[in-house]
Amino acid sequence: xxxxxxxxxxxxxxxxxxxxxxGIAVGRAPGLRIxxxxxxxxxxxxxxxxxxxxFEDALKAIDLDTIALLIGMMIIIAQLxxxxxxxxxxxxxxxxxxGPLTLLAAVVTVxxxxxxxxxxDAICIxxxxxxxxxxRRLRRDPxxxxxxxxxxxxxxxxxxLTGNPQNMIIGVASRIPYAEFxxxxxxxxxxxxxxTFGLIALLHRREFSTPFAxxxxxxxxxxxxxxxxxxAIVASGVIIAFFAxxxxxxAAIIGxxxxxxxxxxxxxxxxxxxxxxxxxxxxxxxxxxxxAQKALLTPDVLAAVGxxxxxxxxxxxGVTATLSNLVSxxxxxxxxxxxxxxxxxxxxxxxxxxxxxxxxxxxxxxxxIANLIVAERAKRAGVALSFLDYLKVGLxxxxxxxxxxxxxxxx
Numbered sequence: 001x002x003x004x005x006x007x008x009x010x011x012x013x014x015x016x017x018x019x020x021x022x023g024i025a026v027g028r029a030p031g032l033r034i035x036x037x038x039x040x041x042x043x044x045x046x047x048x049x050x051x052x053x054x055f056e057d058a059l060k061a062i063d064l065d066t067i068a069l070l071i072g073m074m075i076i077i078a079q080l081x082x083x084x085x086x087x088x089x090x091x092x093x094x095x096x097x098x099g100p101l102t103l104l105a106a107v108v109t110v111x112x113x114x115x116x117x118x119x120x121d122a123i124c125i126x127x128x129x130x131x132x133x134x135x136r137r138l139r140r141d142p143x144x145x146x147x148x149x150x151x152x153x154x155x156x157x158x159x160x161l162t163g164n165p166q167n168m169i170i171g172v173a174s175r176i177p178y179a180e181f182x183x184x185x186x187x188x189x190x191x192x193x194x195x196t197f198g199l200i201a202l203l204h205r206r207e208f209s210t211p212f213a214x215x216x217x218x219x220x221x222x223x224x225x226x227x228x229x230x231x232a233i234v235a236s237g238v239i240i241a242f243f244a245x246x247x248x249x250x251a252a253i254i255g256x257x258x259x260x261x262x263x264x265x266x267x268x269x270x271x272x273x274x275x276x277x278x279x280x281x282x283x284x285x286x287x288x289x290x291x292a293q294k295a296l297l298t299p300d301v302l303a304a305v306g307x308x309x310x311x312x313x314x315x316x317x318g319v320t321a322t323l324s325n326l327v328s329x330x331x332x333x334x335x336x337x338x339x340x341x342x343x344x345x346x347x348x349x350x351x352x353x354x355x356x357x358x359x360x361x362x363x364x365x366x367x368x369i370a371n372l373i374v375a376e377r378a379k380r381a382g383v384a385l386s387f388l389d390y391l392k393v394g395l396x397x398x399x400x401x402x403x404x405x406x407x408x409x410x411x
Contacts, residue, residue: 009051016050017296019043020042022327024036035277036277040282040288044288061287063286066249069162072253073119073168075260076255077273078274079230079234079270082224082269083230083231084228100140104200107148108148116159116163116189119165121153132377142383144208146383147390154361155193157189158192159188160182164370173341178242181351182243188355192405226264230259230262234255234258285334292335310343311344316356318356320357325367352406355402363391364390364391364394367394
């Protein structure tokens, strides 16, 4: 091929695409104060300047259904957090644990259940300080219980379309009904949660071999019963609407908007809780990936990828898990989207991608945003959660849970 025959736009697009994904995977750029959202937006800007999409086409590439679904769920979660719901629900379970194993079971169950219906990142933000406080008052090592928060949040979020951001993208793209998705993947989540409990208990035997000491008295926390009730009723109504077959985006945004009708909570407190950087990262990624697809997905490329036989559950699980750990789970899902759409059974393929991209987050401490949230919040409280501490449990957990998930979906 001569220089004149080289498609320089495709080369430029590919370079921008790879550098953007690498930056998002690492989370920063050397010598610059820029985060994942900034990297995604810079990538989107470069794609509009040098890539195949016009400004108008780039705006059309942003999936507003997914953005609206995220906003609606963020508002609901913000109201639950501000009202004190998570402290009430988590504290009720944790304070009734009679021993270290029952405390671990409570952490796994509460975290997994809440993460199944609400975005797992938010559950980690709410429960991490609570778990540290309970462990310290009981004079226990907080590390195994913090591992349980991170890993159970990933495992539990497999169960539904609203458990994590990548599942939301899959829900909008696949149009799989909420109840059908839960019916297929809730058993996988339950198995992964059981493995989480068993492996942490096994690999941290010393922590679970001694009984509790007398607990220090817990300080009283301020709660707002009326706001808790209101938020719980609206959240329950939205989840019921999901299972009843209502469009998830509409149900979430309507439920979130109703929570803004209040005499007690300043809306600015709700807005401050919304994760604007996540929304910006999603918008940028939609543009970057759409540009790459238009410039790079030639018939030859599609044929080459087709030879990997991604219709096979085991192969697709392995590819998704590997890609999720290389570039993070949300970009991995967006990259795989055209190949899943071309699958003989797209619905089944989407379920496999949802399962493996989420459970792959349990491999390392940097495998998911939920893990990083737990590690950062623990660091602020003076608790070190090391990469090796996490990997010791995360490696077997990821391998076993993805293998069992693939087996359940293949059968």
